[in-house]
Structures are given as structure tokens and as C-alpha cells.
Amino acid sequence: MSNSSLIDADRKHLIHPVINYRAHEARGTTVLESGQGAYLRDIDGNELLDAFAGLWCVNVGYGQQSIVEAATRQMTKLPYATTYFHFSSEPAIELAEKLVSLAPASLQHVYFTLGGSDAIDSAIRFITHYFNATGRPAKKQMIALERGYHGSSSVGAGLTALPAFHRNFDLPLPHQLHLPSPYAYRQPQGSDAQALIAASVAALEAKVASLGAENVAAFFCEPIQGSGGVIVPPVGWLKAMRDACRRLDILFVADEVITGFGRTGPLFACEAEQVEPDLMTVAKGLTSGYAPMGAVLMSDEIYQGIAGDARDTAVVGHGQTYSAHPVSAAIGLEVLRLYQEGGLLANGIAQAPRFAAGLDALLAHPLVGDSRHRGLLGALELVADKNSRARFDPSLKLPDRITAAAYRNRLVFRAFGDSILGFAPALCFGEAEFEQLFGRLRRTLDDVLEQAEVRAALRGASRAAA
Numbered sequence: 001m002s003n004s005s006l007i008d009a010d011r012k013h014l015i016h017p018v019i020n021y022r023a024h025e026a027r028g029t030t031v032l033e034s035g036q037g038a039y040l041r042d043i044d045g046n047e048l049l050d051a052f053a054g055l056w057c058v059n060v061g062y063g064q065q066s067i068v069e070a071a072t073r074q075m076t077k078l079p080y081a082t083t084y085f086h087f088s089s090e091p092a093i094e095l096a097e098k099l100v101s102l103a104p105a106s107l108q109h110v111y112f113t114l115g116g117s118d119a120i121d122s123a124i125r126f127i128t129h130y131f132n133a134t135g136r137p138a139k140k141q142m143i144a145l146e147r148g149y150h151g152s153s154s155v156g157a158g159l160t161a162l163p164a165f166h167r168n169f170d171l172p173l174p175h176q177l178h179l180p181s182p183y184a185y186r187q188p189q190g191s192d193a194q195a196l197i198a199a200s201v202a203a204l205e206a207k208v209a210s211l212g213a214e215n216v217a218a219f220f221c222e223p224i225q226g227s228g229g230v231i232v233p234p235v236g237w238l239k240a241m242r243d244a245c246r247r248l249d250i251l252f253v254a255d256e257v258i259t260g261f262g263r264t265g266p267l268f269a270c271e272a273e274q275v276e277p278d279l280m281t282v283a284k285g286l287t288s289g290y291a292p293m294g295a296v297l298m299s300d301e302i303y304q305g306i307a308g309d310a311r312d313t314a315v316v317g318h319g320q321t322y323s324a325h326p327v328s329a330a331i332g333l334e335v336l337r338l339y340q341e342g343g344l345l346a347n348g349i350a351q352a353p354r355f356a357a358g359l360d361a362l363l364a365h366p367l368v369g370d371s372r373h374r375g376l377l378g379a380l381e382l383v384a385d386k387n388s389r390a391r392f393d394p395s396l397k398l399p400d401r402i403t404a405a406a407y408r409n410r411l412v413f414r415a416f417g418d419s420i421l422g423f424a425p426a427l428c429f430g431e432a433e434f435e436q437l438f439g440r441l442r443r444t445l446d447d448v449l450e451q452a453e454v455r456a457a458l459r460g461a462s463r464a465a466a
Contacts, residue, residue, distance in 0.1 A: 003043050006031050017152075018164065030407075035062030038426050038433045040412065051413040051437050053426045056226060056258045056377075057284035059348075060338050061428035067290050067334050074330035083112075083324045091329035098336060099282075099297065102267055106276035107297035112324040116257035116283035117151030119294035120220075123253055123279050124155055125318050126298065126306060127217050134305045139217040139250075140175050143207055147181040147228030150220055150255055159220050162228065177211075179203045181225060182233035185370040185381060185389070193234030200237060201244045208248045218251035218278075223269035226258035229420040230379030232372045239273040251278040251302075257294070261285025261335075262345045262427050264375035265352060278302060288335045293328035339427070348376050348427035351434065355425065358438040365445050366458060376427065382419040385459040392419050396457055398448070405447040411440040 001009065010029040015021075031043040038061055040048045053059055060067070074091060081089035096110040111126070113119045124142070131139040142159060144150060150159040157165045158172035166172060182200050184191065191199075208216050223238050225231035238254075245252035254277040259269035263285060266272055270280070279302065283294030306316060322328075339345040352375050359371040359378050369383030382402075384392045392398045399415035406413060414422035425437065448454055 003031070006043065037061045037063060038429055046410060048407070048410050048412050049433065049436050049440065051411060051423050051425050051441075053424045054289045055284070056263070056424045057289035059261055059263065059285040059427050060288040060335055060342075060344055061426040064288075064290075064338065066338065067288070067331055070330045070334040071291065071327055074327045078326050081324075081326045082321070084319060089324070089326040089329065091326050091333055092324035095329040095332045095336075096324075098333065099295065102336070103280065103297050104268065104270050104276040106278065106299050107280055108300045109298050109303040111296045111298070111318075112329070113283070113294040113296065113320065114292045114322055115294045116255075116281060117153045117156055117294075118320065119257065119281040119283055119296050120151040120156035120159065120255065121153040122296045122318065123220075123281055123298075124159075126279070126296065126302065127251060127253075129316065129318075130302050130305045131217055133308055136214070138215050141177060141211050141216045142175060142218050142220065143177050143179060143204065143216065143250075144220040145181050145222075145225065145228075146178045147183065147225055147231060148178070148220070148222060148255075149225065149227035150222075151257075177207060179207060181228065181231050182237055183229075183231050184234065185372070193236070196234055197237045197240050200233075201240050204241065204244050205248065208250065213249050216248070216250045218253050219245050220253045220255055222255045222257075223259045224264060224374060224377055226377075226422070227416075229381070229416055229418065230372060230377060230422050232374050232377075236273065238270065238275050242275045242277065245278075253277060254280045256280055257283045258424075259377065261288075262339055262348045262375070263377050263424065265349050267339065267345060269374075286335070287328055287331045288338075290335070291325070291328040291331045292322070293325065293332060344427040347430070351427075351429055352376060354431065354434050355423075355429075358434060358441075359423070361438070362442065362445070365442070365449075367445050367449055367454075376425050376429070378423045380421045380423075382421065384457050388459075390459065392457055396453060398454065401448050401451065401454065402444065405444045406440070409440040409444050409447070411437070411444060413441075 007028045011025055016024055032040050033043045034041045038050055040050050078089060081087060099110050100108055111122055113122055144159040146161045148161045150156050152165055158176040161178045180203055182196050184196055242252045254270050256268055260282045261267060278299050280297045287293045355376055356373050359373050359380060362368050362380055363371050367382045368380050369386050369389055370381040372379050384390045398419045399417055402415040
């Protein structure tokens with residue numbers, strides 16, 4: 001098909017996720033053609049530096065030949081194997097064993113899904129089954145965080161706390177509740193790390209007390225909130241929340257779909273604080289986006305509760321056709337090898353200070369109010385007034401302006417609706433890529449600042465700095 005035919009066919013037939021359909025019809029799509037390392041190429045031949053790893057997922061970079069070869073070998077040998085009817089496949093078994101060996105010690109069993117959303121949905125189903133099977137059917141309430149993202153399945157999207165995922169979907173459900181996010185930049189001036197941690201713990205305790213612990217099943221959280229604007233809680237927050245859940249007799253679910261597989265430094269963000277969840281969801285970096293796959297890792301206590309008595313012949317009615325897909329599993333094994341033996345995990349840790357310094361340097365820019373980061377996950381928050389931290393009026397459509405300018409500068413990242421810019425460079429980024437990233441990013445911010453409507457929207461010290 002010609003380039004114009006592709007764009008026209010996309011406009012007519014392909015439904016895109018999380019987008020305004022009418023706006024997309026008017027704009028048309030950007031067709032990506034190829035990728036290599038940290039770079040993408042579109043059908044017009046433009047080479048783009050991808051500072052978002054696809055959708056937080058291509059952690060090893062594009063074009064890793066060993067992954068292609070692993071997938072090819074498995075497709076040639078056994079392209080599909082069901083895990084129904086007591087069947088399995090070698091790569092699925094090996095990947096489950098490998099994940100358990102690398103995950104927090106509390107996690108001993110693995111259920112494979114197609115991605116993050118259905119991993120969350122599976123976790124919810126397993127939790128419900130567990131409490132029903134163990135004689136605690138009242139434990140149905142589930143708590144998550146404001147600005148949290150836990151996928152877009154019919155149930156999981158209710159734990160997500162972003163308005164677009166609730167609007168016209170009849171969500172959240174009555175048993176899905178939310179606590180304030182540990183959003184340091186938006187806390188009152190003077191709130192320190194310990195105060196923020198204490199406030200989160202107190203909010204959880206108060207919510208459980210109001211509901212009755214006998215009615216609360218679980219608390220879900222991302223170690224760092226991704227789609228909510230890369231909200232980085234203080235060090236110690238994750239452990240404090242896990243400890244609170246233990247005291248309150250509710251399950252602690254770590255959603256590591258974004259933070260897993262080296263994104264924040266260690267293989268899993270939980271490692272940094274020696275946190276052992278009851279359940280953990282992963283996806284994205286598990287296969288580095290080369291094939292669909294996610295997983296729910298669970299403790300032996302939960303597994304035994306679900307499995308029940310050996311005399312019980314009833315099946316556990318949860319499954320998916322492509323659970324533990326052998327090709328995805330083979331890819332996952334090779335991706336894990338690249339993280340460890342291939343040196344990508346070590347490179348991500350080594351490059352994190354360069355990434356942090358580049359983001360922090362942009363705090364001097366008139367548009368930038370906050371820089372936050374951990375590992376190779378970070379954000380800049382743009383504000384109209386640095387003193388008051390006032391946001392830009394949505395009518396200015398600043399994220400659209402930023403995205404368009406970034407593309408002209410051949411840079412890809414995420415511009416969220418509240419003028420937060422998200423970054424998740426692949427673990428293969430080196431000095432040259434970071435130099436390009438921050439050079440192109442600064443030009444992008446400067447280009448947007450030159451627009452008269454944007455300069456007019458700046459207030460106070462922000463305008464003076466401009």
C-alpha cells in the first residue's frame with residue numbers, strides 16, 4: 001500500500017487505544033516502519049529517538065537479533081502449546097522457574113497472561129477466589145491510589161484512577177476505593193518524605209478502619225505511578241505500605257508492569273526496599289514488547305488457598321487460550337538473558353545518574369516546575385507559575401504542542417494531559433543517546449516557549465525567567 005493509502009485505511013478501520021476517535025480521524029496516524037537500538041523510523045524516512053521505549057516496554061531496544069532467533073527457533077519447533085488439559089511446554093516451564101528465582105522470595109507461583117491489564121484482572125479473580133475458598137467471603141473491598149493505573153480491563157480499569165478510564169464505562173465499581181497519591185510536588189510546602197509516608201499509611205489505616213478489615217481484600221499500588229504522571233514516592237514508602245497491609249490483614253499487590261525488569265534500577269522495584277508482596281503483576285519488559293505476555297506471581301499461601309483440599313475435584317475456572325504461549329516464553333527467556341548476561345541491567349544502573357542529571361538541569365527552563373526520576377523512569381512537570389505551581393489551562397492544549405514540537409525535533413516521549421512529560425529510555429541508551437535526548441528535548445521546550453500563546457500563559461517568576 002502507498003503511504004497515503006495506509007493512513008487512509010488506518011483512519012477508516014483501525015481503532016486506536018486511549019485516544020479521541022474524532023481527533024484521530026482528523027489528524028491521521030504516524031506509521032512506524034522499523035526500529036534499531038534506541039531509534040525508530042517512520043514511513044517517510046524520519047529517524048526518531050525513542051525516549052519512551054515504545055510504551056514503557058522495549059527495555060532492550062529494537063532489533064535485538066538474538067530475540068528474533070529465539071522466537072524463530074520456537075516457532076519452527078512448536079509455535080503453540082495449550083496449557084489446558086495438563087499440557088505445557090519447555091519454555092513456559094523454564095520461564096516460570098526463572099521468574100520465581102529472580103522475584104521476591106514470597107512469590108513462588110506464576111500464572112501467565114497476555115499483558116498487564118489481564119494480569120491485573122487475573123489477580124483480582126485470584127484474590128476473590130482465595131478469600132471465598134478460605135471462608136472469608138466478606139473480604140471484597142479493594143483499595144488503590146488516586147492517579148494509579150492498573151490497566152483497562154472491565155474490572156481492573158476501576159482500580160485505575162484516571163478519569164478517561166471511568167467515563168462512560170460505569171467505573172469504578174462500588175467495592176473499588178482510592179487513597180491520595182504520594183505526590184510530593186503537589187503536597188503543601190514543607191511536607192517532607194517521612195511526613196508523606198506517614199500520611200499514606202494513615203490514609204490506608206483510616207480507610208480500612210472505616211470499611212472494617214474483615215471486608216477489605218487487598219491494596220494495589222505501583223512502586224512508581226506511571227501513567228498517572230510518573231509519581232515517585234519517597235524511599236521507604238513502598239515498604240511502609242507493605243508493612244501496613246500486613247498489620248491490617250489485607251493483601252499487598254505490587255503492580256510492576258511498568259517498573260519491572262530494570263526500569264527503576266534493580267530487576268524489580270520491590271528489591272530496592274526488600275519488599276515481599278503477596279502478589280505481583282508484570283508484563284511489558286518481560287518480553288521487552290517483542291511479543292505479548294504478562295504474568296501474575298503469587299505467594300504459596302494464596303496458591304494453596306485457591307488449590308484447596310486434594311479431595312476437591314472442582315476446577316479453578318480461570319484461563320486464557322494464549323496463557324504461557326511458548327513463543328512469548330522463549331522470547332522472555334532470551335530477554336532475561338540479555339538483562340543479565342547481556343549487561344543491559346548493569347548499563348541501565350550505570351546510566352541512571354546521567355539521566356537524572358539531564359532532567360534536573362531542565363529545572364532552569366521557564367516551563368519546568370518539577371523533575372522526578374528513579375532509574376531510567378522519569379518526568380518533567382510543566383507549570384504556568386513556578387511559585388504557585390499552577391498548571392496551564394487545558395484549553396491551551398500544551399501536551400499537543402509539546403508532542404508536535406518533539407516530533408519535529410525527531411524525539412518521542414509521553415506528554416500527559418496535565419502537562420507532565422514522561423520518559424522511559426531503553427536500557428541500551430548510552431552517552432550519545434542521552435546527549436541527543438536532552439539536546440532535542442531542550443529544543444522542543446524552547447520551540448514551544450516561543451509560541452505567543454504559551455508565553456502569554458506564563459505567570460510570575462516563570463515569565464520573568466523566560
